[in-house]
Amino acid sequence: MTPLVDEMLRRALGHALRQAQKEGALPDFEVPQEIPIERPKQEDLGDWATPVCMQLARLARLAPIKIAEAIVPRLDHLEAIGEVNVAPPGYINFYAAKGWLQKQVEEILRQGAAYGRVDFGQGRKVQVEFVSANPTGYLHMGSARNAVLGDALASVLEAAGYDVQREYYINDSGSRMRLFYETLLARYAQALGEDWLVPEEGYHGADVVEMAQAIAAEYGRRFLEMPREEALEAIGALGLEKVIQRAREDLALMGIQYDGWFSEKSLYTNGQFERIMTLLREGGHLYEHDGAVWFRATALGGPKDEVVVRSDGSPGYFASDIAYHYNKFIERGFDTVINVWGADHQGHVPRMKAMMRALGLDPNRLIIILYQLVTLKRGGEIVRLSKRTGDTITLREVLEEVGADAVRYFLLSRSADSQMEFDLDLAKEQSEANPVYYIQYAHARIASILRLARDISYQGGDVSLLNHPAELALLRRMVRLPETVKMAAAQLAPHLLAYYAYDLASAFHAFYRDCRVVSTEPGDEALTAARLKLVAACKIVLARALGLMGMTAPEAM
């Protein structure tokens, strides 16, 4: 675990405030629970700052500057902090101690890939469920943002000290699947020369055609010779398997590995659904109307009641969701569950919260991350994404065209609730001047330096020689990884990583220009060793930031 400077400052400030009150330098007032610590916008104003004295001015009935002057002499000494000063209208500014910055090089090298881990989550069990697209065809570009967000969020939470499980929910039950199976059977028949029609509401994409052709090639006319229901079931099972297999492959191409794939159907075959219905009925949350079973969501803050079991006896997807979340919280014991959904599912959120209350669970333990939909552009035209009309661009196509790293970076560098355009042509054209390469290039440059210095031993390098402004500026960026991880976890905002990584790369490139690492000048051996240590540590931090975003850190470009 890496200790966080901002937390140490908070403690020191709280202590100093109380001390000043005890000694009569400040009047009695309640010391705020959370003392704000910020990063000043301009570097010359310090590495950390607190505006707390402005907030306290009214409570203390003193000028902010006076409060600051009472606090500063009573601050505990912190190894990380050098100079402390007071600036109008009442800021306390803290400057990182040079010796501490230099020492972080050793610390980063010692921690290696573990650098940046913080103890924010305290081991709490969190599940991140993401993508979970209906298995009615290949994953398309619309799922990419979900995949990237969910995976990066999971990585960030892991680094922040949570016990994280990544899960994919397979919606292998319900009316959509029926349509998919019917489409597949029709396409299969077509592949065998039969004159079948794809259902009007079915899936008209090329992916189903492809799967049907593969099945026809492998199994021949077998499914045409069975009764329709039997054929649907048999070919459906094959289709589902192909879709899931393809999803696994596509996600693996982006470096995404799940811990669990959860089948919706299993909720019905193992009695889970029946148990939860009994539970809800006993709790008085269900009633019958027009032959359907309804959930009384309005009694629990929902905008309207919801159908759980349709009048034809088939459970709706909300029924599954209730059973599924019961399983997550009660049976598997997650403290928090995060579901990543497209904004087109926003209407489900209130009923999910109502469901939590019905299960006797704190609704805040279920966090739904809604991300705004991505509009895809090609040739200046907006591509409408719809699985059913078949007007799609598959995730695979985009990965092959643009590359996984670029897809991840672009989709990750915007906050979830901003709508965004993804211009395929632009992403390809600009790939040379792309931020992705800018960051990766920094990593590759370091790798190249370390290759050149292969025979130089720098273990004993003296970090106190790192005094050049560019070296210290780089160090200042490097040591921000832990707090960036914490902030990204606290705000569930992995896009902060994208900006951090860019900043870090930028500091490295500036350093690279100003400071020669491997020097052939006689007498430079000690400085060379120190700088090799610095860049080796920087490489670790860059790789870590890239890794958290699921991007590769190339050794050469």
Add this chain to the structure above:
RNA sequence: GCCCCAAUAGCUCAGCGGAUAGAGCAACUGCCUUCUAAGCAGUGGGCCGGAGGUUCGAGUCCUCCUUGGGGCGCCA
């Protein structure tokens, strides 16, 4: 009609209620005999959609309006 998200530089977007609002792309000017020029240094570019309000302090919070996206099914 009601609900959710957004609106910041020409374009794409950052900006945890605090100091002089930032970055990339695009435009313009310089820099490769030395560890990768996919780089560096610099210039120009802003009534932070509009109107009120809260606050010592608002791009950030609240209300209303405008514009764009998405919801409001016995679909998911």
